[in-house]
Amino acid sequence: MGASLPPKEANLFKLIVKSYETKQYKKGLKAADAILKKFPDHGETLSMKGLTLNCMDRKPEAYELVRLGLKNDLKSHVCWHVYGLLYRSDREYREAIKCYRNALRIDPDNIEILRDLSLLQAQMRDLAGFVETRQQLLTLKPNHRMNWIGFAVSHHLNSNASKAIDILEAYEGTLEDDYPPDNERCEHGEMLLYKISLLEECGSLEKALQELRKKEFKIVDKLSYKEEEVSLLVKLNRLEEGEKLYRVLLAMNPDNYGYYEGLQKCVGLHSKIGQYSPDEIDQLDALYKSLGQQYTWSSAVKRIPLDFLEDVKFRDAADNYIRPLLTKGVPSLFSDLSPLYDHPGKADILEKLLLDLEESLKTTGGYPGRSEKEPPSTLLWTLFYLAQHYDRRGLYDIALAKIDEAMQHTPTVIDLYSVKSKILKHGGDFVAAAALADEARCMDLADRYVNSQCVKRMLQADQVPLAEKTAVLFTKDGDQHNNLHDMQCMWLVYELASGESYFRQGDLGRSLKKFLAVEKHYADITEDQFDFHSYCLRKMTLRAYIEMLRFQDRLHAHTYFRKAAVGAIRCYIKLYDSPSKSSTEEDDELAKLPASQKKKLRQKQRKAEARAKKEAEVKNEEANVGGVSKSGKRNVKPVDPDPHGEKLLQTEDPLMEAGKYLKLLQKHSSDFLETHLLSFEVNMRKQKILLALQALKQLQRLDAGNPDSHRCLVLVPIIPIQDRTLRFFHKVASRPAPTTDGEKLISGVLEAERLTFSQLQGKSLVEANTVFLEQHKAADLHLDKYVHLKEAVLVVYADSLMHRAAVAEMIFCLEPNKKGEAIKLIEESSNNLVSSNGTVREWKLKDCVTVHKLLVSSFDDQDAALRWKTRCADYFPYSTYFEGRHCSANRDSKQTHAENGSVEVPPSNGKVEKLDALKNLAI
């Protein structure tokens, strides 16, 4: 380094490097300038000066200097290394890798550069390169533990676990017998557990178990040791030993559901789908009874039997489980039990059980069959449970009656207001739900959870400004947007919900902005793993490290990312279908004006834009200055140049933008129907017929499940698939005859594929030769199809509202003159009862709203829509959408916010006090 300089300057150069490492940038800059005074073209100095400036937020200069330095000294590994570091600081990892490689070409054994390169390769998952670099590092410095471990990990990541084991064993061979010293016992133990997990992964189970037991005394993490041992035992089918060990583990933690599951597996009483024969149920019951006597303080041991018990036994067990929790006052009881509502018949049993408890508490003050009185709060929690129970069953009026009764009993419990808000939301009254959530929020202003929940409800009611004001109560300095974004935890309620709200309100710019903000979080999370590549190897937390990398690899499969990506793609599709008005309208208006005026107007616009830009810059600077003065160091927080997402709307090619997110969805969420539905929509618009066909085939693949076991899963998806299949071939049929070779090829593929699709639809076409029908006859073919489809849907599958709606839409799409028949098909649907006691109905509010929108937009039939609305208002009296009789939109006119308590009547003389309430105070 700095070798070409005379001694004095060479020392100065060393000072620059040292100053950079110790973050004394000003000092480094001075030294650099001193060298450059004498040697203005010295490449390495120029590069180092650039790197120093980069850390002082002078990026453009930095790049200029580093590039100049490189140009002046292309043969210097320092210049290349610095260039790589610069790219790395800007997260341009691919470019950085290239620079490092160039540096290594000049200085192949530079440990520092090799290490930096290996980190980037791990980050970018350049696994072959990672292995290579790690090998080189080990060859250069075989006495470093980290190099052995790093080499092993690289092989493991590169899907060569057995090689990784060999390396670790070779490494162990280099150690003395008395290794490890006391201060490295934990690290060594972790390494051993990692090696054993590798053996397990390779399937060498016997060897893994042997090794584990042999090294027991060297493994510090005893719990992991036991868990690993039991996992191996079970895999080796040594179930008796496994059972014993699971009992040991349960004694350590009797609330670990995994241990119970393992124990069940060992004694041969385990079923993945939770279905057992009566005999098995008896055995399980006995098992858990004996476990329950051992672990009296465990709640898992009491809760698990509720999953497999049935009928009377279930009733009794539930009774025993619920009573103490109601007495204690556990607000989460309903969430705890809610999975049971998916089991047939259990909801009815629970309902009867809770109603009996309520009745008894009201008449005797105690539980049925007990002389002991319950505390007054027991009735409250019973009512609270019942309200959630009826909400779950869709009986909103009873749910509201119960929650109101609870509120009368004890008006100070915040959970009551939250639940009431939720019930109203489910009932479709978003405004009232938001008001209730706000009431809950006001009862504890220091509770972030109720605040967040309130914000979410407000957004659901499309009260965005109010929601922002509320959310901002929990941010620092009122700097809400950046702050809310920085606190990633907010994205779920805030960014997704407000993105959706803006979408409903048609504000695509803001909506897109919010969705893309979520995407940004995921990019940040990917970024955040970088530091761990070196940290974990040093600290030997190898199992956790590998797990983290695997998590990162499937990060974009996460629900929130999927939702945001779906939201963004929808925005782009909408943008494509109706390009933003402003530009086209303006253009129209401009076109009408004479040329001279046009010019003036344009100039005016340009000036306005320039002014706006300048203002933003000034603001930006002010913000920066403020940051400096406050914290003492430069605190860069640029003002968002596009707060309303207007720039996002001006994208040239919305479908291409959509394609980016679509790719991520296709890669990470290929098992979700929505992914392929969107892919179909996007590709149809792009005229990419074959890609659309591919999406259809994916949809078909997802649908291939067995209808009996996945009835619910299959029913809903099948409709959009068939709908789109029909639309697809309908559209294909209307294409002009193929002329070029490419088009002919496409239509050939389509003809071939058509056969597979016709078989999908329950009944295959009788005439196999129709596949090769001329295209103008294709329309007839579709008519055949939809007749079959209609029968198939109405006969084979449940005659549900959504099926009818989809069939109707298809009829109308293929044959517009059959509109009346199509609408009739929808209107003849009936809202059937689904519960045993005849109170719960089948239709969901969401579906009815969808149907209404269909009638308004697709069918464009206002009369039918109105009829539908009136009918639904009856079923959903709380829905604001259908303007039901109980919804807040209607109630407001009759009574003005009586429950809100906003009208405060001050007492006449201001000091009226009364102790009426003490009347019943028995002493």
Added chain:
Amino acid sequence: MGAGRAVSISLDGVRDKNLMQLKKLNSVLFPVRYNDKYYADALASGEFTKLAYYSDICVGSIACRIEKKEGGAVRVYIMTLGVLAPYRGIGIGTKLLNHVLDLCGKQNIGEIYLHVQTNNEDAINFYKKFGFEITETIHNYYTNITPPDCYVVTKYIAQPQPKK
């Protein structure tokens, strides 16, 4: 007594963050809506205003005002004391009042008083149990409830002797 098992009753102060709890209680306990001054006084009284929690549910409150008499002495006025109906009879009111009485003792406050409607015998008996006495009758104190008269109920706390 209500439950056969011990349920913890605890007291907590009133702050602006949980003021709504006191408002909710008052809205169901008393037929009057209190004005802002009431709540400002309650907040200002500090430890003299408390919420009572019955196993983490807020079920009652005592709200006081600290008054300066001529000559610099201080007395305490109980603005409200109340417990939600289902939770009465298990000692919560007693606990709240005892808390304030203890505080008076600790802070050498010699006088504590309140107004009670003349027909509210339960309340009068309750306070008598703690050594309060009727010291005055004010006619037409209330404007919109009957009877409109009230008693002033006062307890004088003997000042501990100054240190020897």
